[in-house]
Each structure stands twice: as C-alpha cells, then as structure tokens.
Amino acid sequence: MALEVSLDVLDGTALIELMGDLDASSAFRLKEMVELAATREPKRLVLVLKELRYMASAGLRVLIFAKQKLGKDVELILVGAQESVLQTLQLTGIHQSVTLLDELPESLALERRRVPA
C-alpha cells in the first residue's frame, strides 16, 4: 500500500500523519515533510502512526534524521505505533530518544478540530 502523508502545524506543534507502508521507496516523502516542518521551527513534532502498517529501516532512519534535524530541544512524539513498528523501535534503541504515546494528547486533538481544513 502506498504511503499517504499529511502535515498540520498548530501553535508550535507540527503534526504529521502517516498511512500505509513506510519503506525505502516512500521514506523520502516523510523526510521532505520533516524538512518542511522544520522550517516552521516547531516546539514538538508529532507523528501519528495509527494507520501505518509497516515501517522499514528507511523509515526508522527518517526518525533519527528528524531528531537530529530538529535538535535536542524539540520533542519527537510517536502516537499509536502498531506492535510490529513499536518492536523495531525498541530493538534498535530509537524508542529512547522519542516519546511513545498510545493516543493523540487531548489538547492537540481539540486544537486540530478548531482549525478549519
């Protein structure tokens, strides 16, 4: 399944939603989105992974890239990672430098609804 990526930037939060498969052929799109988000100097980057079915090493690399691109002070939050994705994050140690959440924080969810599409 192809990858779908969307970006919202709200009040210092950059929110990227991913759907489908994040593999070597699609990871560059996430990377571009991260670069775009970085230009808005967010305080935190939230990746919503609920609909992401698969993440290959290329995708994991983009997470590492994002962490380094945004700098230490920008929190990287991964929301709703599926078990297989979560395991890979843990085995490779990436979970140590990100925050893992099951659900989108309520404050962010509310803010998103307020902003017209």
Add this chain to the structure above:
Amino acid sequence: MMSPQRIDNQPQRTHGSFRLRAGRPLPFGATLVPGGVNFSVFSRRATAATLVLFEKGSAEPLAEIPFPREFRIGDVFAMTVYDLDIERIEYGYRMDGPFDPASGQRFDPRMVLMDPYAKAISGRNVWGEPPDWNRPFQYRSCLVPEDFDWEDDRPLEIPLEDSIIYETHVRGFTRHPSSGVRHPGTFAGLMEKLPYLRELGVNCIELMPIFEFDEFDNSRTHPGTGERLLNCWGYNTVGFFAPKAGYAATGRFGMQVDELKTLVKELHRQGIEVILDVVYNHTAEGNEHGPTISYRGLDNSTYYMLTPEGYYFNFSGVGNTVNCNDPVVRDMVLDSLRYWVSEFHIDGFRFDLAAILGRDPSGRPLSNPPLLEALAFDPILGKCKLIAEAWDAGGLYQVGSFPAYGRWAEWNGKYRDTLRKFLRSDSGQLGELSQCLQGSPNLYGWNGRGPTASINFITCHDGFTLHDLVSYDHKHNEANGEDNRDGSDDNLSWNSGAEGDTDDPHIQALRLRRMKSAVALLMVSQGVPMLLAGDEVGRSQAGNNNNYCNDNELSWFDWSLVESRSGLLRFVKNCIAFRKQHPVLRSARHPRNSDFLGLGSSDISWHGTRAWFADWSPESRLLAFMLDGRYARDGQMPDDSLYVVMNGHWEPLTVELPAPPAGGSWHVFANTGADAPDDSYEPGTEPRLPEQRELLVGARSVVILVSR
C-alpha cells in the same frame, strides 16, 4: 558578501544517469559524503575494477560503473557516486587481473566481490534460513549511516584486575525454549537477560564471534537425525566490519548495527563491559576449494599467506591463513578494531589463535611483530582490553612469551591445565598450583607483567563444560558427524566414578563439590577470572567437547537449570561477590612473598596441614595460603585477611590454622565440602568458626576463611 560556491563536492562526469567524481582513497570502504557515497577499494595487482550496484534484494545489478583510470591512486580505486539512495543500494566489485594460482593471483571478473570494509552485509539476514545457492553474489555490501544516538555512553574502562569475564554465545544464550525471551537467539534476546547477568555479578561479557559469518559453511549432517549441521560458533569470518545479521531480531530490516549498539549501550548502563572474540587468523573463504567471497578475488596474495606454489598456508587449521603482517592487511585489522571501539563502544577483544598475528608472510614467527605492536600502542585502542589466545594450530605456543608490549593479556592455558589436574587429584601439582593462584608469576613475572596478564579459566567454549569436566573421562562428539574423531583427547577430566549421567547420589554430590571447588579457586586466584556461560548452573553438553556445529539443545543454555541447580548458582554468585568485595584478591602486582611493608608477616604465606609448613612433596595434595589483607593494593586499600585451604586428597584432612595476621578471628565464607546452604555465605554474613585453631577439610574440597 556572498561566499563563493564550493566546487570540491560537485560531480565531474557521468556514467549513464549516475554522476561521478574521482573519489578519496581513504578511508577504504563506502563512506557517506555530502551528496553521495565515496567508494574506495584496494587491490595491488588488479588491472581494472568495476563498482556493481544492486537495488536491495534484486538478483541483477542496477548498474555497473567501471573505475576510470584517473580514479586510481596508487593501488586504490576510489570514486564518489552522487544521488544514491543509501537505503535501497547494495554493492560489490568486479576486479580484473591475472588468474594464475601458481603466482598467487586468482582474479575473475565474472565474480562480484564483497567489500572487505562492508559495514553491513546482506545475504544471511535470518539465522538458518537457507540462501538461494544459485545466486552468484551471496554477500552484498550495504551502507550504514553512523547516526546512532549513544547519548553519554562510552567504554567503561574497568581496570583489568577488577574484571570478571563471562564467556557466552549470542545465539546459544537465549535460543533454548526455556529462555522466555521475546526474541530468542538475538542481541535483543541477550538484552532481556541483563538482570540475570547483573545478579550473577559479572562485569564483562565476552561474546563468541559476532562478525558476519556463514552458518551454512559446514556440509556435515547429524548422524542420527540426518539434519544439516550448522556452524554455530562462527569462527569463519566473512567481513571484519559487519555484525552478524542473523544475530539480530531486526536483521531482516538490515538494522543489526543499531540492535547491537543498543545492546552495548544497555550493557554499559548496567556496568557490564563487552569483549568481542575476534577471528583475524583466517576467513570463510577457506582453501582453494572454498568460495570466493571477497579477499581471494580482490588480491589473493596480499590477504593470504601462500606457499611458494601458490597454495594456502594453514596455520589456522581451517584452510587459509590471513597474511596479517602484510602492511595493507595489518591496516585492515587495525581499521576494523578501531571501528568496533569507536563506533560500537566495544571495551576489548579476545583474539582467536593470536599467535598467527605474530607470523611473517611466510609463516615464520617474528620476534617483534609489527601488528601486535601497532595494536598495543594504537591511540584509539589505547584503553581497551587486548587478550590473546597465545597459540595457533601451526604449533606456535606462546603462553607466557606472547609479545605483550605491556598491554596484552593471555588466555592462560597452563592455568587451565594445572587447575584441572589438581581438581582430579593428580600428584605433583602444588608447585604449579601456587603459581596459578598468584597470577602465574612464573610465566609473567620475568618481563614485568603483572597478574592481569593472566586470563584465568578452567573451561571455555572450546572443550568440556565444567559439568562435563567432572562427569566424563572421554569426549563424546558423535553428534558432530565425524565419528568422534574431532575435538581434543587431552581433557584432564575425571568422571568422578561413572561416565556421564548417573543416579548415584554419591557421585552426583562429588561432582557438585568438584564444580564448586573449581569456581572457588577461580575466584580466589590473582589474575582475571573467566567463567564459561552456564557453568554457574552446571550446564552439560553430554560430553561433547567440540560443540561448534550443534545449533540445538546440546549447545543452548537451558534456563530451567537456573531453578534446578539453584544451589550451585547461589554458590557461584557468592564467590563472585566475595571476589568483588576483597581487593586483596585483585592485585595489579604479583605477591612478593615477603614482609615488604614491615608488618611482621608477608603478603602471602603458604601452609599445609600444619600452619606455616607447606608440604610441597609430589604426593602431597593439600595446600593452604593466607593473604594478609593489610597488603591489599600495596597497602593502599587495607582489606580483611583470607585463608584458603585446598584439599585435593580423596580423604578429609585436619588442618591447623594460623592466627589472622591483624588479630580478630576466622569466619567461614565457603566450604565446598559442606552441603547448601552452609557451602557459602553472602559476603558480610560469614559465621565465626567455632574452633579457631584447627579445621577438618573434606575430601576434594576448598575452604575459604575471612578474618574479622
């Protein structure tokens, strides 16, 4: 003012859709540079080279880019290729040149060769999954970003005298169904067992080979089941820079580098160092009948020692011998070790058949081997541990004479042999034994090397486990499919009265006592103790002393033993804790056997059944020694005094005790002749010995007293 645009990283020419530039010859390998990848490969005798690029996983190349003549500097082909997606690329080289085995050249441009500097290798991504043998290019070189987040981790630099080494095997440690880990047989699985290691008390694990190797290089089958036997030890390196993908749960994603780094980082957090068992003496390419993977096709006569007729010298016993003292190969070994220290934060190395590293290109032992010297004085390896297996299969035996340059420690094979002889009650061992207990000054004192030159062990992966050492007179290697002809016949073992399994409770008790005595002596010896994983719970290999090819229950750590042998485990834990608590056992210098601080007694003293009178005669099998705690660390870290009685006799003996040198009274830490729980105590809880002047020491038992 605008700064001028840099042009030093712009492409100069194209090949099809690829944009290229003359590369930088150093470093060798594939290096990420701005906008591209720099490929650099050495060959002294190739006439031409081609970079072969593959889309990950595809059988046919994506592109073949010949190195233009101008891209060669000296003997190095170097080229930068721009706009490569490093996640999607695998690569290799074709080398053209003479095929003339008699002169040592085996070039074959039809073959795609693995980069000897490949940082990750695909082709054996999942352990034991048979590869497609028809594929011409089995091992693909992959690119690895160096972006791991180490946070504040660095090598631990634990002083060698404080090290307690635990030799284990990444796969065998957690592959058994009883391990209960989520990812059996992997780096991640090992990580789940860190609480066990921490509780055991070791502060260093030595991993049997984890460089990429081919488990399928063994063609034998199990004589009973007919199943193919895999080479699970891995002493047949494919690439010296790449961790074994099949040891990583994430190997199928090509994430083995990150998984291993995560393990090292976590081990360091728990205060445990990582030593790698490295095999630079030979490669997986074997002799002239072996596969051509990399070195043979890149520059055969540089990488291998060859006879004048062009055949392979076999000092390793397994087909070929790496030409370690060729300056190019020497650099490769150095580069590899530096890479493991700087990129993986590895704390030290144990060199398989290290005597080979001291031979010249024709096989002669060198008196001042440049490679060993270079390793000893290398700035990046400056603080890491260097341990030699100081012999090779060509008959060079250098225990005690390995060129050490003040740095190298050795697997002390003589310690192993002496302890084994004493433990089976051989006569005439006490003189040698007393040397072993002092860190073998007879081997190392003559050139100023201290006890840390000696890595003390009684068992290791190669040979019997501790349980089997006290349960078998003879090896039982039938499962290896070689009619029991493989493996050493000289094991210095004793079965305690029956060969193998027995229901006889007396024999079982004797075996348990002898195992405890072995561990107790290992932990009170000066030098660096090394414990074989599983010995702390009496793991058996059913008498197999060469278990390199049994990727099955014969070699896996059976975790149910942690329950069923909890008594032995408790004893071992106590002995390790005791060693850690007593600096007098961990001296950086050999005992002087003299009263050099003027305290009225010497740092170490020797005793027999009569205090102050050791009986050194050949038929004597009892020896005791006292360590005066006031001498610990040259008097800098005053400690309790210790008294150790070793009775190798088959009868109990009454032993007269000296008074503790600094006053106080003797307390019993361990008595292998007693049943649990009186066989050992947690350090600090030792009960006072009711009778202070004499002690009955059981047959084949060790007693350790501590003064307080």
